Amino acid sequence: MEKVKQKDLILYSGLIILGLAAPYLFSAFKVQLTYLCVLIVLAMTWNLQGGEMGYNTFGNILFYGLGMYLTASIQVGMFFPLAEWTESGGEKTFVHTTSQYFQGIGVGLLVSAIVPAIIAGAIGYAILGLRGHYFAICTLGLGIAAGEIAGGIEIIGAGQGFTTPPFPAEIVDTEARGKFFYFLSFALLVGTFMFVKYIYGSRFRLILNAIRDNEDKAEAMGIQTMKYKIVGWMCSAFFCGLAGGIMGGLIGYIDSTDVAFDGREMGVFMVLMAILGGKGTLWGPVIGATLFHFFKEGLWTLILGWQYVALGVLIVVIVVYFPEGLMGWLREKYPERFGEVIDEKDRKAQVELK
Amino acid sequence: MDFLIFKAPMLMVQASLDGILLGILFALIAYGMALQWGVMNIINIAQGDLVILGGYIAYTIYLWGIHPAWGVIISPIIMFFVGWALYKLVINKVVDRDLFISILATFGIAIVFQQLMNFIFGADVVVAQSEYGTTMLFDNSVTLPNSKIFSAFISVLYAIALVIYMRKSKLGRAIRATAQNARAAKILGVDTEKVYAATFGINAALCGIAGALISITLTLHPYVGLPYTVRSFMIVIVAGLGNLPAVAVSGMGLGLFEEFADYILGTEFRIGAVFLLLVLILVYRRFKLSKKREYLK
Numbered sequence: 001m002e003k004v005k006q007k008d009l010i011l012y013s014g015l016i017i018l019g020l021a022a023p024y025l026f027s028a029f030k031v032q033l034t035y036l037c038v039l040i041v042l043a044m045t046w047n048l049q050g051g052e053m054g055y056n057t058f059g060n061i062l063f064y065g066l067g068m069y070l071t072a073s074i075q076v077g078m079f080f081p082l083a084e085w086t087e088s089g090g091e092k093t094f095v096h097t098t099s100q101y102f103q104g105i106g107v108g109l110l111v112s113a114i115v116p117a118i119i120a121g122a123i124g125y126a127i128l129g130l131r132g133h134y135f136a137i138c139t140l141g142l143g144i145a146a147g148e149i150a151g152g153i154e155i156i157g158a159g160q161g162f163t164t165p166p167f168p169a170e171i172v173d174t175e176a177r178g179k180f181f182y183f184l185s186f187a188l189l190v191g192t193f194m195f196v197k198y199i200y201g202s203r204f205r206l207i208l209n210a211i212r213d214n215e216d217k218a219e220a221m222g223i224q225t226m227k228y229k230i231v232g233w234m235c236s237a238f239f240c241g242l243a244g245g246i247m248g249g250l251i252g253y254i255d256s257t258d259v260a261f262d263g264r265e266m267g268v269f270m271v272l273m274a275i276l277g278g279k280g281t282l283w284g285p286v287i288g289a290t291l292f293h294f295f296k297e298g299l300w301t302l303i304l305g306w307q308y309v310a311l312g313v314l315i316v317v318i319v320v321y322f323p324e325g326l327m328g329w330l331r332e333k334y335p336e337r338f339g340e341v342i343d344e345k346d347r348k349a350q351v352e353l354k
Numbered sequence: 355m356d357f358l359i360f361k362a363p364m365l366m367v368q369a370s371l372d373g374i375l376l377g378i379l380f381a382l383i384a385y386g387m388a389l390q391w392g393v394m395n396i397i398n399i400a401q402g403d404l405v406i407l408g409g410y411i412a413y414t415i416y417l418w419g420i421h422p423a424w425g426v427i428i429s430p431i432i433m434f435f436v437g438w439a440l441y442k443l444v445i446n447k448v449v450d451r452d453l454f455i456s457i458l459a460t461f462g463i464a465i466v467f468q469q470l471m472n473f474i475f476g477a478d479v480v481v482a483q484s485e486y487g488t489t490m491l492f493d494n495s496v497t498l499p500n501s502k503i504f505s506a507f508i509s510v511l512y513a514i515a516l517v518i519y520m521r522k523s524k525l526g527r528a529i530r531a532t533a534q535n536a537r538a539a540k541i542l543g544v545d546t547e548k549v550y551a552a553t554f555g556i557n558a559a560l561c562g563i564a565g566a567l568i569s570i571t572l573t574l575h576p577y578v579g580l581p582y583t584v585r586s587f588m589i590v591i592v593a594g595l596g597n598l599p600a601v602a603v604s605g606m607g608l609g610l611f612e613e614f615a616d617y618i619l620g621t622e623f624r625i626g627a628v629f630l631l632l633v634l635i636l637v638y639r640r641f642k643l644s645k646k647r648e649y650l651k
Binding site: 056126127129130131132133134136137138140141142144145147148149151152158264268271275305306308309311312313314315316319320321323 | 466473629
């Protein structure tokens with residue numbers, strides 16, 4: 001046991017050092033690395049629902065978009081009138097000072113973590129009572145409805161979008177913006193990973209698994225399943241909101257359906273990444289997101305214009321032929337590595353049965 | 355807030371008529387979805403995109419100089435084979451599996467369809483002109499495009515034809531048998547694989563008809579498929595599988611809701627209202643069932 005822990009320690013410290021050094025090593029790819037961190041966070045939080053709890057949600061994008069709008073609105077609204085800002089390119093008339101910018105984004109991120117979590121808790125009782133595909137379709141509707149409604153609200157820019165405050169011009173260092181957002185997202189990633197890892201070692205995960213495997217039996221065993229389902233969703237909403245807030249600042253422009261409540265891209269990506277890596281595992285979503293991001297960035301420019309076709313085909317291929325993902329495939333191949341004990345006799349008997 | 359619709363009663367008549375005629379069209383799409391859901395246990399997210407594709411087929415023949423109304427005959431024939439091919443390529447691999455897999459797989463198909471339509475037909479909003487004129491009612495205060503009446507009429511016609519076909523024909527009997535018990539049907543000599551392919555093809559053909567009608571009554575755009583999927587899903591969960599009168603009634607109800615939402619909330623919230631209604635209906639049914647300690651299955 002002791003040896004394994006030491007191995008883990010080396011792995012994690014190595015990854016953290018790599019993560020901290022990354023913006024200096026690959027300084028041209030800071031934005032991509034920030035994207036990667038956010039994608040991993042989204043995949044890991046999706047995995048809590050889709051992988052661990054068996055509730056395949058398309059609705060986590062709701063919290064992501066909500067976080068994005070909340071952070072930007074608060075960052076502006078704390079110092080300037082929000083309506084004027086969104087009405088006529090406010091970033092030209094109103095300028096955030098350095099301290100205002102950081103104060104704004106700090107408070108904004110705080111709110112964008114807490115409010116989505118509260119909303120998840122509020123709607124959780126109603127929505128999480130649905131099961132299986134009804135839940136999937138309901139959350140799909142929720143995400144798209146949010147996008148359509150946000151696109152009709154004047155004060156957050158309606159259909160023409162919302163320009164988030166530009167990075168303060170007083171900071172002369174041109175690298176500062178990229179580094180700031182990278183370290184912010186990296187901190188979020190580390191926080192999310194630690195939290196999810198903690199969950200993986202706790203009774204909470206076992207309960208989520210019980211819900212996934214047979215909710216009625218779990219309930220019959222005396223587990224208040226609804227309570228745990230809601231708490232699980234609130235945790236996801238917390239991190240999704242933060243991820244959205246960071247992305248809003250990084251992209252610099254919020255559109256209701258194409259950036260914030262982007263069910264066609266982010267909403268599908270998070271599902272796809274988790275499935276690609278292997279849902280229901282700690283490392284699956286991380287590996288899946290990394291692979292997916294490399295694949296996407298490598299191929300997107302080569303097949304310009306055809307990327308959505310490729311994405312659609314990729315979804316079909318992964319879902320139809322590869323539903324267990326990379327980790328599931330490895331587990332099938334090397335079950336011993338995953339701590340599964342196999343009775344040789346039993347295995348042979350099963351083979352004969354087939 | 356004062357709403358125009360409550361001040362002018364004629365607008366209400368207008369909205370009601372529009373809604374009912376539109377709802378009949380929705381019911382046709384929903385019937386296709388109920389068919390494949392009931393028979394194959396598949397939720398097809400690409401349903402709306404099949405509709406739009408059917409619409410573009412009618413639009414294409416309109417561009418060739420043929421009257422777009424012929425689309426209601428040509429489009430379903432082409433779409434039947436599109437559906438058949440789609441079944442052979444992808445759907446047959448997800449029929450017996452978890453519903454979520456079929457949702458995701460058809461989601462992927464929907465994205466591919468959207469993008470391909472975007473390449474082929476362009477990203478502009480298009481409409482095929484039927485030049486049927488309009489009917490004026492109540493001293494010209496209610497305008498009713500004849501194309502909408504035409505589309506409702508054709509929808510009803512096809513729905514009746516399909517019901518008769520399902521009752522009387524051999525394939526119809528095979529489809530109903532498979533829906534009741536696929537295994538038993540197989541034992542009794544029904545080629546279920548063929549039945550599934552035919553069901554998906556018929557569903558696609560229904561989408562083709564609806565699409566052709568949409569191309570003359572509403573507008574077409576590569577990315578507006580998903581709302582049609584959600585509408586038909588909504589109608590099916592309200593009406594139940596294989597209950598045609600209920601499908602028709604709830605389709606009209608949805609049409610009415612949409613038109614009134616359009617007037618009261620504003621056009622920008624129309625699609626949002628549709629999706630929100632879906633969430634509300636599901637939540638309502640969930641609470642109603644949870645009183646009996648049951649859940650939506």
